[in-house]
Amino acid sequence: MSKTIxxxxxxxxxxxxxxxxxxxxxxxxxxxxVGHYGGAFAVSKGLLKEFGPERIMxxxxxxxxxxxxxxxxxxxxxxxxxxxxxxxxxxxxxxQIFNNAAxxxxxxxxxxxxxxxxxxxxxxxxxxxxxxxxSWEPFYAHVPGINVLAVGTHEDARGMLLSALExxxxxxIFEYTSMLNLEGDIPENAGAVDIRKAKIRxxxxxxxxxxxxxxxxxxxxxxxxxxxxxxxxxxxxxRVLRPLxxxxxxxxxxxxxxxxxxxxxxxxxxxxxxxxxxIMEKAFFxxxxxxxxxxxxxxxxxxxKHLEDASVPQVQDIxxxxxxxxxx
Amino acid sequence: MKKTKTxxxxxxxxxxxxxxxxQLIRRFEEKSAEVYTxxxxxxxxxxxxxxxxxxxxxxQALDEDDYILSTYREHGHALAxxxxxxxxMAEMYGKVEGCAMGRGGxxxxxxxxxxxxxxxxxxxxxxxxxxxxALASKKQGKxxxxxxxxxxxxxxxGEFHESMNLAALWDVPVLFLCENNLYAMGxxxxxxxxxxxxxxxxxxxxxxxxxxxxMDLLEVMAATQKAVDYIRKTGKPYFLVCYTYRFRAHxxxxxxxxxxxxxxxEWKKQDPILQFKKFLLEEQLITDKEIAAMEVAVxxxxxxxxxxxxxxxxxxxxxxxxxxxxxxxxx
Numbered sequence: 001m002s003k004t005i006x007x008x009x010x011x012x013x014x015x016x017x018x019x020x021x022x023x024x025x026x027x028x029x030x031x032x033x034v035g036h037y038g039g040a041f042a043v044s045k046g047l048l049k050e051f052g053p054e055r056i057m058x059x060x061x062x063x064x065x066x067x068x069x070x071x072x073x074x075x076x077x078x079x080x081x082x083x084x085x086x087x088x089x090x091x092x093x094x095x096q097i098f099n100n101a102a103x104x105x106x107x108x109x110x111x112x113x114x115x116x117x118x119x120x121x122x123x124x125x126x127x128x129x130x131x132x133x134x135s136w137e138p139f140y141a142h143v144p145g146i147n148v149l150a151v152g153t154h155e156d157a158r159g160m161l162l163s164a165l166e167x168x169x170x171x172x173i174f175e176y177t178s179m180l181n182l183e184g185d186i187p188e189n190a191g192a193v194d195i196r197k198a199k200i201r202x203x204x205x206x207x208x209x210x211x212x213x214x215x216x217x218x219x220x221x222x223x224x225x226x227x228x229x230x231x232x233x234x235x236x237x238x239r240v241l242r243p244l245x246x247x248x249x250x251x252x253x254x255x256x257x258x259x260x261x262x263x264x265x266x267x268x269x270x271x272x273x274x275x276x277x278x279i280m281e282k283a284f285f286x287x288x289x290x291x292x293x294x295x296x297x298x299x300x301x302x303x304x305k306h307l308e309d310a311s312v313p314q315v316q317d318i319x320x321x322x323x324x325x326x327x328x
Numbered sequence: 329m330k331k332t333k334t335x336x337x338x339x340x341x342x343x344x345x346x347x348x349x350x351q352l353i354r355r356f357e358e359k360s361a362e363v364y365t366x367x368x369x370x371x372x373x374x375x376x377x378x379x380x381x382x383x384x385x386x387x388q389a390l391d392e393d394d395y396i397l398s399t400y401r402e403h404g405h406a407l408a409x410x411x412x413x414x415x416x417m418a419e420m421y422g423k424v425e426g427c428a429m430g431r432g433g434x435x436x437x438x439x440x441x442x443x444x445x446x447x448x449x450x451x452x453x454x455x456x457x458x459x460x461x462a463l464a465s466k467k468q469g470k471x472x473x474x475x476x477x478x479x480x481x482x483x484x485x486g487e488f489h490e491s492m493n494l495a496a497l498w499d500v501p502v503l504f505l506c507e508n509n510l511y512a513m514g515x516x517x518x519x520x521x522x523x524x525x526x527x528x529x530x531x532x533x534x535x536x537x538x539x540x541x542x543m544d545l546l547e548v549m550a551a552t553q554k555a556v557d558y559i560r561k562t563g564k565p566y567f568l569v570c571y572t573y574r575f576r577a578h579x580x581x582x583x584x585x586x587x588x589x590x591x592x593x594e595w596k597k598q599d600p601i602l603q604f605k606k607f608l609l610e611e612q613l614i615t616d617k618e619i620a621a622m623e624v625a626v627x628x629x630x631x632x633x634x635x636x637x638x639x640x641x642x643x644x645x646x647x648x649x650x651x652x653x654x655x656x657x658x659x
Contacts, residue, residue: 028467054467060497065456065490072460075445076395078467080460095487099450100457106651107446108438109429113654144652168654243653 003188010180012157013043017081019191020165021051024079027165030057030070031083031119040085041121041180067093067118071101071170074116079165087122087136087174094139101170102145113168117161123214124264124312125178130300133308135265137213140172141241141274147171148241149195152216154184156239159193166192174241176214195240198248204234207322208252210275211262212238215313219262222318231326241271249275250283257288260321264312267295294321338546343613344622346388346545350380350601351626353404356413357576359630360403360420360434364580368637369420372449373434376404378575381600382507383408385548386475386570389556393443393472395465397458399507400435400449401574405477411439413629414636423640430643431651451512452478452485455504459491462500466563473559475503480569481512483526492533495565503555504535506569507542513578514586530567542572543598546607573598 007015020027029044035058038045048056059066063084070082084090090097097118104112124133141148147169151157157175164171201216202223209219219235226233236252238244253259259279261272276291294313301311338346357375364373376383383404390396398405406416411427419426420434428438428447436447445461448454458476465472482488483506495502506526510517517524530537536558540551548570555566573595577584608614 060490060493062490062494064487065459065494068453068456068487068491069460069463069494072457072462073464073467074460075457076461076464076468078464095450095453096456099453100448104446105654107428107432107436108440108651109426109431110651111428111438111440112445147653 004185005188006183006185007154008180009154009157009182009184010041010043012154012184012186013161013175014045014047016158016161017044017047018050020081020161021047021055024165026077026079027081028055028057028078029081029083030059030066032059032061032085034058034083039083041177044083063089063092064096068096068100070116070118071096071114074114075104075112080116081161081165082116082118084118084120086132086177087120088132088134090120090136097140097146097170097172098143102143105169106145114170115165115168117164117171117173119161119173119175121177122174123176123178124301124308125214127303127305127308129303133301135263135296135312137174137241138265138270141271143242145170146242147195148174150174150212150239150241151176152213152237152239153201154186155190156193158186158190160195162192163195167195171195174213178214179217182217196245198239198245199237200234200248200252201237202233202235204232205256206232206326207258207260208234208236208249208256209260209262209318209322210236210238210249210252210272212241212271214264215262218313218315219318221315222322225315225319226322229323231322233322238271238275244274244278246278246282250279253279253283254286257286258325259287259291260318260325261291261293262313262318264296266298267293268298270295289325292321292325294318338613340613343608344618346384347601347604347608347614348622348626349384349408350545350604351622352413352629353380353383353407354601355626355630356407356416356633357403359634360417361576361580363634369434371433371435372400373420373580374401374578375576376401376574378595378599379507379509379542379572380404381545381548381604382542382570382572385545386505386552388549389552390473390475393470395443395445395458395461395472395474396477397445397454397461397474398447398477399451399454399479400447401479402437402447402477403434406437406439406444409442409444411437411442411444413633415439417633417637418640421637421640422642423637424643425636425640429651452482452487454478455482455487455491456494458502459495459498459500462495462502462565463498466498466500471560473501473503473556475505477505477507479512480506480508480510480517480526481520483529484512484520492529492535492565492567496533496535499564501559501563502565503559504565504567506567507572508569509572509574511574511578511587514582516586527567527569535565535567537567537569539569539571542570543600543603545600545604
């Protein structure tokens with residue numbers, strides 16, 4: 001058995017970027033403040049000195065321009081990692097992502113691959129108010145032609161980027177800024193991970209908590225509390241939001257017969273809307289109870305801490321809801 | 329900003345080849361309109377009639393390894409680049425034999441083998457791609473140029489300004505080739521740009537810039553050659569504005585309420601094909617008989633393209649979900 005190391009989510013992300021740059025000379029990182037500033041969240045701190053300005057490219061505030069340039073560079077044989085500082089700014093690049101990255105393979109009848117990786121910080125939890133706290137994974141997961149990943153664990157922070165760079169098609173990676181300082185243990189030799197499958201993060205028999213992103217650690221914490229009460233929940237980390245790995249979560253539901261879907265994104269037309277629909281379509285007769293959801297409250301995210309906290313599911317909310325479902 | 333002068337010396341063979349290309353584009357477009365009215369082609373169809381000297385002139389200055397990105401009015405560029413007319417017509421018919429398996433249609437012609445990267449139909453959306461492709465060439469130590477065609481309408485888009493800035497900031501070998509046909513769909517330049525001399529926008533980004541009469545083939549060739557020489561020598565971007573005019577409607581849905589017929593007729597006096605024919609005749613580089621023979625040959629070529637498309641096959645509906653991901657990854 002290999003040794004484990006303890007590191008922060010941020011360090012795991014950075015280790016992955018460094019390894020990618022070392023492994024493949026076609027790889028370069030481009031984004032706002034990734035170089036001289038060291039990354040808005042210090043993820044790429046020190047990499048400019050280590051790899052030089054050709055590999056770590058600061059870009060102007062032109063989300064559409066530099067994201068499109070990343071897509072163009074990918075078309076012409078490079079393996080760019082485009083960092084959009086946060087998902088909040090990514091709407092300015094949506095034309096490039098949806099109208100170009102997602103369509104070029106198809107419009108060209110299979111001739112053109114777009115092996116671009118686009119990383120974005122995202123999520124709520126730092127009192128940044130309505131324009132800087134978005135959970136927009138569902139927008140991206142809506143569109144065929146791109147792969148959408150959610151980094152919910154340290155293992156995935158260390159490995160997803162490396163796997164994404166092996167993909168011949170565009171990959172969007174959501175990284176959760178509220179998790180950057182969280183410490184976690186991963187095997188010392190951790191590396192690329194499977195980016196096609198969801199993952200059972202904890203096995204259980206009473207109910208399936210199906211989630212992604214920050215919902216993963218919250219669900220795991222909730223599961224520990226519930227365990228003390230004799231409730232044994234399974235935690236399914238979707239990880240891949242497009243294409244969804246329904247096989248894994250349907251199998252979990254077939255085992256536990258109960259499902260609670262947890263996510264920060266607004267409830268309407270969310271990832272859980274899709275997961276719920278697929279459970280109804282394909283595992284309806286496995287269910288003992290209706291599928292339930294804990295999602296973001298449908299409000300622009302407010303600034304005060306207590307209201308911000310109330311806007312998305314917290315550990316206690318998950319615990320309470322599971323108790324209510326299982327012990328009405 | 330420089331106006332480019334031309335020395336109008338070309339060989340007989342070159343003169344014929346160039347005229348043939350322009351004639352082919354003209355007839356191909358006219359034929360496309362015909363088969364459109366027969367409902368063989370559907371969707372949007374944007375014709376290049378009147379602007380032939382730009383595509384043909386510019387592409388003469390490019391090498392095989394250079395990348396080309398174009399707009400939704402790109403049949404002329406594709407033909408001038410040497411794409412098979414049959415593959416283009418079949419694409420517009422939506423047949424599998426089309427250059428993009430029929431998946432793209434008129435606005436999305438692609439052929440990786442000749443470095444033709446669309447057929448891009450979001451105005452201005454391909455400019456960042458062009459910068460990125462040129463950036464890749466620079467990083468890879470390649471000497472090729474990326475030529476990006478766009479209309480003056482695109483110059484009002486943010487992506488134009490972002491791309492100009494990035495290209496100049498990064499010193500990448502891209503030719504921004506503006507086909508200024510004076511109308512963004514049906515809205516005239518004067519209603520859409522505060523500064524109508526678009527060439528003034530280049531120097532503000534520190535980009536070498538020139539304008540050229542886009543109705544004169546030899547002038548376009550010379551101006552582009554100069555631009556491409558500059559890019560190859562310096563590795564830096566270049567902005568070339570071609571003043572041109574489309575003789576036909578914006579698309580097949582356009583009733584042309586926004587311009588006078590007399591204006592169109594006035595521009596037709598500068599028809600690039602008539603002008604070039606006249607030049608070749610005056611310089612005794614071609615005879616009337618040869619022109620007549622060329623017209624017959626072009627007609628045959630265009631008819632063969634239509635026949636090829638007619639004989640083409642429909643992709644089975646079972647294949648609908650192909651080309652979404654490189655390998656099938658489920659739904």
